Amino acid sequence: MSTTRTAAIGLDIGSSSTKAIVLDDEGRVLWTRSESYRIHRSADGEVTQDPADWLKAARVLLRDAAGQLDGRTPDLFMASSMSLHAESCLALIRDANRIDPAQRPLIIAGGPHAVYEPYDLFSADPARPGGADVVVTGEEFVLLSLVEAVLSMRRRGESMRAAFIRARDGGALDGVPGLVYARGGKDGLAEELVDTGIQRLVGDLDELPHPVLGYRLLEPPGRHANLSMRAMPADQVHRRSPLASLVLTFGCKFACPYCPIPAYNQRQYRVKSGERIADEMFRLNKEYGLRRFFGADDNFFNDKTRTLEIVETLARAEFDGVKLRDRARWYTEVTVHDTLQMREHLPLMRKSGCRALWLGVEDLTATLVKKGQSADKTSEAFRALRAAGISPMPMMMHHDTQPLYSRGSNYGLLNQIELLRRAGAVSMQVLMLTPAVGSKLLESTYTSGQVLGSAGGKAVRPYMCDGNYVVASNHARPWKKQLTMLAGYLYFYNPVWLVVALIRSRTRVALMPAGLQVFGMMGLVMTIVRTSGWAARLMFGRITRQLRAPASRIPMRGVGGVPASHDTSVAQVAEVRPPRSRQAARAA
Ligand code: B12
Numbered sequence: 326m327s328t329t330r331t332a333a334i335g336l337d338i339g340s341s342s343t344k345a346i347v348l349d350d351e352g353r354v355l356w357t358r359s360e361s362y363r364i365h366r367s368a369d370g371e372v373t374q375d376p377a378d379w380l381k382a383a384r385v386l387l388r389d390a391a392g393q394l395d396g397r398t399p400d401l402f403m404a405s406s407m408s409l410h411a412e413s414c415l416a417l418i419r420d421a422n423r424i425d426p427a428q429r430p431l432i433i434a435g436g437p438h439a440v441y442e443p444y445d446l447f448s449a450d451p452a453r454p455g456g457a458d459v460v461v462t463g464e465e466f467v468l469l470s471l472v473e474a475v476l477s478m479r480r481r482g483e484s485m486r487a488a489f490i491r492a493r494d495g496g497a498l499d500g501v502p503g504l505v506y507a508r509g510g511k512d513g514l515a516e517e518l519v520d521t522g523i524q525r526l527v528g529d530l531d532e533l534p535h536p537v538l539g540y541r542l543l544e545p546p547g548r549h550a551n552l553s554m555r556a557m558p559a560d561q562v563h564r565r566s567p568l569a570s571l572v573l574t575f576g577c578k579f580a581c582p583y584c585p586i587p588a589y590n591q592r593q594y595r596v597k598s599g600e601r602i603a604d605e606m607f608r609l610n611k612e613y614g615l616r617r618f619f620g621a622d623d624n625f626f627n628d629k630t631r632t633l634e635i636v637e638t639l640a641r642a643e644f645d646g647v648k649l650r651d652r653a654r655w656y657t658e659v660t661v662h663d664t665l666q667m668r669e670h671l672p673l674m675r676k677s678g679c680r681a682l683w684l685g686v687e688d689l690t691a692t693l694v695k696k697g698q699s700a701d702k703t704s705e706a707f708r709a710l711r712a713a714g715i716s717p718m719p720m721m722m723h724h725d726t727q728p729l730y731s732r733g734s735n736y737g738l739l740n741q742i743e744l745l746r747r748a749g750a751v752s753m754q755v756l757m758l759t760p761a762v763g764s765k766l767l768e769s770t771y772t773s774g775q776v777l778g779s780a781g782g783k784a785v786r787p788y789m790c791d792g793n794y795v796v797a798s799n800h801a802r803p804w805k806k807q808l809t810m811l812a813g814y815l816y817f818y819n820p821v822w823l824v825v826a827l828i829r830s831r832t833r834v835a836l837m838p839a840g841l842q843v844f845g846m847m848g849l850v851m852t853i854v855r856t857s858g859w860a861a862r863l864m865f866g867r868i869t870r871q872l873r874a875p876a877s878r879i880p881m882r883g884v885g886g887v888p889a890s891h892d893t894s895v896a897q898v899a900e901v902r903p904p905r906s907r908q909a910a911r912a913a
């Protein structure tokens with residue numbers, strides 16, 4: 326049960342320092358701290374102070390006082406991000422590093438960016454100090470093993486960070502595969518990173534913690550500098566977060582060279598049981614009113630037998646006399662190849678509550694990637710999905726050699742979009758291929774000079790690696806690639822097709838195509854606003870290229886004399902001018 330307590334902050338601005346105190350409503354001292362500042366003495370004996378220093382000290386103390394939970398700095402600070410959002414994650418970690426080292430929480434980073442580039446969450450740069458204490462390069466059981474190792478060393482009244490440092494220095498973390506921690510550095514700078522190896526995967530996903538536990542701890546949205554006293558009330562969850570992401574399966578049998586997923590999963594395919602998935606959906610619906618679920622699958626149809634076990638269970642699941650399929654709608658990601666294998670079971674998928682499937686069709690002509698797709702097979706799979714009342718949502722990849730339009734073939738982007746639309750595509754995504762750490766193609770994409778370092782003086786930043794910006798291209802006019810993607814979106818999402826979708830709304834997928842036309846047009850406007858500046862820089866600016874894949878700038882080693890599981894070389898940026906002549910452009 327949570328309780329609300331009030332506290333008062335007192336500030337004493339003195340001549341040598343400002344002192345802060347936090348008192349509870351009964352006058353008990355919860356926390357005190359001081360921040361000192363300089364007294365300036367001139368040669369003729371004049372003594373002065375800068376009022377800006379008083380203000381700065383007061384701001385620091387007020388911020389730190391607000392960061393207290395019941396008079397104590399929290400024991401653990403955990404941050405998670407995709408590579409896309411790595412800059413914000415690093416900013417949070419640096420901020421946590423500004424807390425007095427004696428009181429600082431143990432800083433743990435995790436999530437997709439940490440899995441693929443753990444070294445990026447530490448710092449060896451004196452100009453930008455502050456990194457994580459430890460990075461978890463795996464799933465929840467790695468974190469639990471870390472916490473267990475630290476708690477087993479913890480003395481009475483000792484902070485988690487102090488116990489962590491003793492555990493680390495005593496080698497107690499070296500038996501937990503899936504960690505990277507810093508050694509030797511001072512003041513937030515790392516001298517060396519120790520990599521304890523690749524995580525061991527949990528085979529049976531039913532062993533994972535139940536997702537209802539996480540929903541009990543959601544922070545209510547707000548613009549406060551500090552955390553709220555209470556978690557978000559259960560009845561508000563479905564309004565604030567209407568789509569719940571659920572782990573159903575992990576892994577994929579394909580090995581597309583640009584994709585890090587098969588290696589991350591150690592070539593394993595793991596599933597939850599149908600019973601457990603049904604229970605998760607039902608409890609999330611009952612306790613939080615959630616009705617829509619997105620499967621965090623890499624390829625839900627990966628194994629037909631195991632997929633059917635899940636889907637059959639979901640289709641017949643019943644709790645308290647209510648059928649689950651009347652309460653839950655769900656969506657996930659699959660491949661075209663496996664959709665055709667599942668063709669006769671698609672009505673069962675619909676019966677289980679599935680209403681839309683995202684398919685990586687990439688390039689229909691299989692010029693860029695071959696994973697059993699072709700224009701005919703894709704059309705066949707899409708028609709089968711539509712007939713079953715499931716919306717097909719294609720995801721395409723644009724690349725250097727694909728033109729906007731091609732005569733007499735399906736190679737052009739618009740040709741492929743037209744084909745998908747005729748086959749029944751309800752939404753459409755087209756992204757430029759970007760290099761992904763952990764994929765086979767990573768190294769060669771860099772060494773071939775394809776990866777841009779900057780354009781027109783603007784460096785490529787992590788947030789630009791979401792596929793919407795052209796950041797990897799050997800095309801003589803990379804801006805054309807940027808505009809081709811926009812033209813593709815405009816061809817699919819426009820008022821004409823909105824009207825058509827409204828007229829044709831009496832199909833089994835009803836108003837979903839019309840709704841997605843509206844979202845798509847809004848998204849297109851936002852994408853134009855966000856990417857047009859970059860297109861202009863590509864068109865008029867000087868382009869530099871990155872010739873080496875991202876790697877650790879801090880020396881890394883494994884445990885027991887083995888090499889670290891992650892790269893350790895240093896990235897370089899070289900200037901390469903793109904060919905400017907028409908001839909060169911045609912050659913490219
Ligand atoms: C479903 C999914 C989506 C859905 C999300 C739908 C939704 N509402 O949830 C959609 C289709 C929208 C999507 C979009 C994108 N996605 Co996506 N997506 C996935 C997918 C398949 C599942 C994500 C998921 O929920 N996983 C389950 C959760 C539990 O796993 P997790 O977040 O990794 O967390 C675990 C660990 O990392 C760890 N952990 C996480 N945080 C923390 C924190 C601490 C402190 C600790 C100790 C541990 C820890 O514990 C967790 C439990 O095991 C993953 C691949 C995968 N199988 O994970 C890709 C993935 C996350 N996506 C990826 C990418 C690149 C994208 C896009 C950029 C693609 C694009 N170009 O459009 C966009 C970005 C969208 C955005 N702006 O945020 C990449 C990220 C790579 C990276 N290095 O960051 C992944 C990993 C796929 C890949 N290529 O490898 N995605």
Ligand code: SF4
Nearest residue numbers: 577579580581584623
């Ligand atoms: S099919 Fe999808 S998940 Fe599987 S390897 Fe290819 S891109 Fe990755």
